[in-house]
Amino acid sequence: MIIEWVPYNNLQNIEYLTKGGISEIYTAVWIDGRYEEWDSKEQKLIRYGRQEVILKGLENVENANQRWFEEAESHLKISNKWPQIVQCFGLTQNPSNGNYMLVIDRADIDLRKYLQETQNQLSWKERIKIAHDITLALSIIHSESAIHRDLHSGNILYSKLNQRWYISDLGFCGPADKLTDSIYGNLPYIAPEVISGKNTTKKADIYSIGMLMWEISSGQPPFSYYENDYNLALNIINGMRPKVISGTPLKYENLMKQCWDADPSNRPDIDTLFDGIYSLLQYYQNISNEILQQETNNNLENNKIINNSMSKHINSTLFTSKIHKFKNLPEPKNAIEGMSRKFSKVFKKLNIKSNNDIQINYGKEIVEQQQIRQYNFNIDDEDETYDYKNFHSEEDNVFEIPDGKII
Template sequence: MAHEFIYSEIHRAEKLAENTQNNKEKQYESIKQTILADQTFTSDERSHAIKLINKKIDKYKVRENKGTRRTCEICQGKCLATLYCEYCVRNYLIAQFSNWTSENDNIDNLIRECQMETLKPDNIIEWIPYNNLRSINYLTDCSKIYKAIWIDGYYDEWDSKENQLKRIGYSPDVVLKKLENVEKANKNWIDEAKSYLNICSKYGEILTCYGLTKDPSDGNYMLVMNKSHMNLREYLKRKHNEITWRERIHITDDLTFALSKIHKNGVIHKNLHSGNVLFNQRNKQFYITDLGFRGPADRPSNSIYGNLPYIAPEIISGKEITFASDIYSIGILMWEISFGKPPFIYQEDELFLAMNIINGIRPKIESGIPLEYKKLMMQCWDADPKRRPNIGVLNNKIFEMRKHCQNISNDSNSNNSKNEGMIKKFIKKLKVFQPKTNDILEISEISNLNETDYKLFTSKVYAFEDFPEPRNGTEEFHNQSYNFSNSNNIDDNIVKMMQSSSIFKGSSKVPQIYSNEDIQVDYKRETIQQTKNVDIKDEHELYSNPNLHSEDQDELEIPWII
C-alpha cells in the first residue's frame, strides 16, 4: 500500500481542519467521507486510511476527555474509545509493573506515571530491555545519538478477545539518545522529562518517544525514539536550492503548529534549533523533539543549556526562560529556513557571539524573502520579549501564508480568470525579492561545511555572568561598516561594554576574538571577492525594526513562490 500517500493526505486534511473548524469529531468524519468518495484509493488503502482516522478520533476523545461514552464489556468502565477501552489498557500496564525495572526509582516512577495516563495502545511509554535492541551504531558524532533495531517493536493495538496488548510483529528502526548523569537528576529534571513524555503521547506533531533503556557498558540511560530521515539542518543543506517558498512556509507552519501544542500544555521547549527539528519522509512532516531530558541531569542550577545561536538574549543575560524565549528561537529558525544555512556560521568564539546577540546583532537578512515573513521573523527575534508575538498569533499568521500559497498553487494550474484578482492581491501582500549572485555564492560555499567543523552546532552548558541588558541594534550601528580584522576599527561602545563585563576583565579574550576568527572570515571574503569579482557582505547585522531594509526591489513571478 502507498503508506506515504495515505499519511500525507491525512496530514494535509488535518492541518486544514485544525485551523478552520472547532468540532474535531466532525472534522474527522468529514475526512472519512472524503476518503470513502475518493476513487484514487484502492480498497486496501481506503480501509487502512479509515482505520488510522478512527485511531485518531479515539485518541482525541480520550486526550480531551470528551465525546460519547460506552460501557466496556470487560471492565464495565465508561470509556470513550471505540477500538479499545482506555481503562483496560491502563489496568493491563499496571499489572505488569512488577515484571520490569530500570534499577532507578526515579525512572521507574516516571514510566509508571506515564503508563497510568496512557491514551492509546500504540503510544505507550515503556521500559525497553537493552537486549531487545540490535545493530546499534552511531548516527551522528555531534551528540550521542545512535540508530538501532527494536526486536518485536512497540505495542500496536488492544486485543479485546485476549484482553492484552499486542505488538506490531516486526522490528522497526529506532533512534537512541544517550542521557547523562540520570542518577543525579533533581526534581526539576524529572518534571521536565515527564512533561516531555506526556506531550509526546498526546500530540503527533512531537516526535514519538517509545520509552527508555540502559546501556550496560557504561550504565547510561537512553531514550528510544521513532526514527526520522534527517534533521532540518541536514534537510536544508541538501535541498536548499530545490525547495520553493511555498515549501519553506510549510516547514515554518509545521514548527509553529507543533510549538503551539507544547505551549498549550504550559510547557516551554527551552532548546529549539535545527538539529532537533526532524523530517519524516513518509508524511513529509517536520517534528519537534528534545523537549525534555535537556543536557546533563546534574548541571549547575545557575547555568543555561542550549545551542548558543538560538538562545534568546534575555536568557544569556541571566533572566528566566519564558514562552517568548521559544519564539526568539523560532525567529532564528525562520531565518535558517529562508537561507538554508545555520546562523552565525563563521562566528566560533562563544563569548563574542553571546555579546553580539545581547547587542542586537542578528543573522543578515539577504534578498529573496517575502516581506510578511520577514516582518514576522524580525518581531520574533526582538530583544524585548514583550514585543514578540505569542505562539497563537504567530501560528495563525504563518498558516494564513500557507493557505495563500496553496491557493496560488491550485490557481496557477487553472485558467479561471476570476482568480487573477486574488493572485495579484497575494503577490502584493507576499512580495518576494530576486536573490542576488553573491547570495547564491555564499549558500554554495556553506554547503561544503561539515558539522564537525562548526562547534556551535551542538548544545552545551553555558555559565555567562554580569552581561548587560539586551537591546535592539540602532540604525546608526546598522549603517556602520566594520573591518573586524583590525581591532582599531571596532566600535568603542562595543569594546567598552565587553570589557565592563566580568567575564572579560583581566582577559586577553577581546583582542583574540578580532585577531583570530574574523581575520579568517575577512581573508576568505577577500579571496572570493578577488577571484569572483563580487561583493560579499557581513554574515550578520544590527537590527532595531523591520524597516531597516529597502523594500524597493523587483517582485518574482508566481512559479518561484509556489
C-alpha cells in the same frame, strides 16, 4: 501511548550515529517494537514488530533532582500524546556502563541537513510549509504549559512517510545535574535574555523560531563562521541578527524580526505566530504552479551564491548544544538602541546640530543609515546586520503580486 521499560536485550544492530550535544546517539532495531493497537478479542495490546529506533543517552540521571524527573515525565507524556512531537517510547539501560537511554522513534533527516541538501530546489511555498509544521508543533508544546528550551535545526526532524516536520528532544535538553548558574543550548538559537542570565520562558522558544525562520530562508545556520562563543554571545545581546536574505517575502520577514526582538514582550506568542505563518501558507497555496516555478528559478542562482559564500565559514563546533557559562554580560537590547547612543556621540564630535522634530518625523532612519555607512561600528554588511525596528506601514503587510512577481 504507553511509556515503557525496554529491555536492552530486546535491541539489536546497535550502531553509533553521532554525538548530539552532550549525549551519544545510536541507531538500533527494537525487536518487538512499540504497542500498536488493542486486540479486543484477545484482550491484549498488539506490538508493531521490528522497528528502527534511536537511542539517546541521558547524562548524570543519577544526580538529578525530583523536579527534573517530574518535568521529564510530563514531557514524555506530551510527546506521546501529540503526533507533531517525535515519539519517545520509553527507557532502556546499557548493562555495560549503566547509562540510561531514551528509545525514540526514528526520522529520516534533520532540518539542518535537509536545507543544505535541497536549498537550491526549494520554493517559498515549501519553506513556509516547514515553518508551518514547526510552529504548529511548538503551539502544542506551549498549550501544554511546557517549554522546549533548546530549539535548533538539529532537533527538527522530517518523516518522508508522513511528509511532516516534527520537534524532538522535548524535556531532555542538557544534563540532569546542570548547574543553576549555567545555560544549556545551541548558542546561535538561544534568546539574548537567557544568555544574560534570565529564566527561560516561552518567549525564548519564539526567539529560537526566529532563528530557524532565517535558516529556512538562507539554507545555512545563523552566525555560521563564529569561532568564539563569548564574542557571539555579546554580539547577540547587543542586537546583532542575521542579514535578511534577498527575496524573502515581506510578511515572513516581519514575523521573523518580531520573533528575534531583544525584548521578549515584543515577540508574538506562538498562536499569533502560527496564525501569521498559516495565512502566508494559504496565500502561497493559491498561487499557480507556473508562478511558483518562475519564483524558484529566479532564486536558484541567488541561493547558490549565498550557500557557496556561507558554507566556506561554517564552524561545526558552534552548532552543538552544550553548557555555557557567561558572566557580567549587559542587558539585551535591539541594535537601534545602542546605535542611537553612538550617533549622538558622532553628532557631538562633528558639531552637528540637528532639529529633533526633523530627525524624529522626517529622516531618522536615513540619517542613521548614512552614519552607519560613514562610520564602521564593527558591522559586516555581508554576513550580519544590527537589526532595526520594523519601519513598514500596515499597508506593506498586504500580499501583492505586481507584474506576476511574488514578494
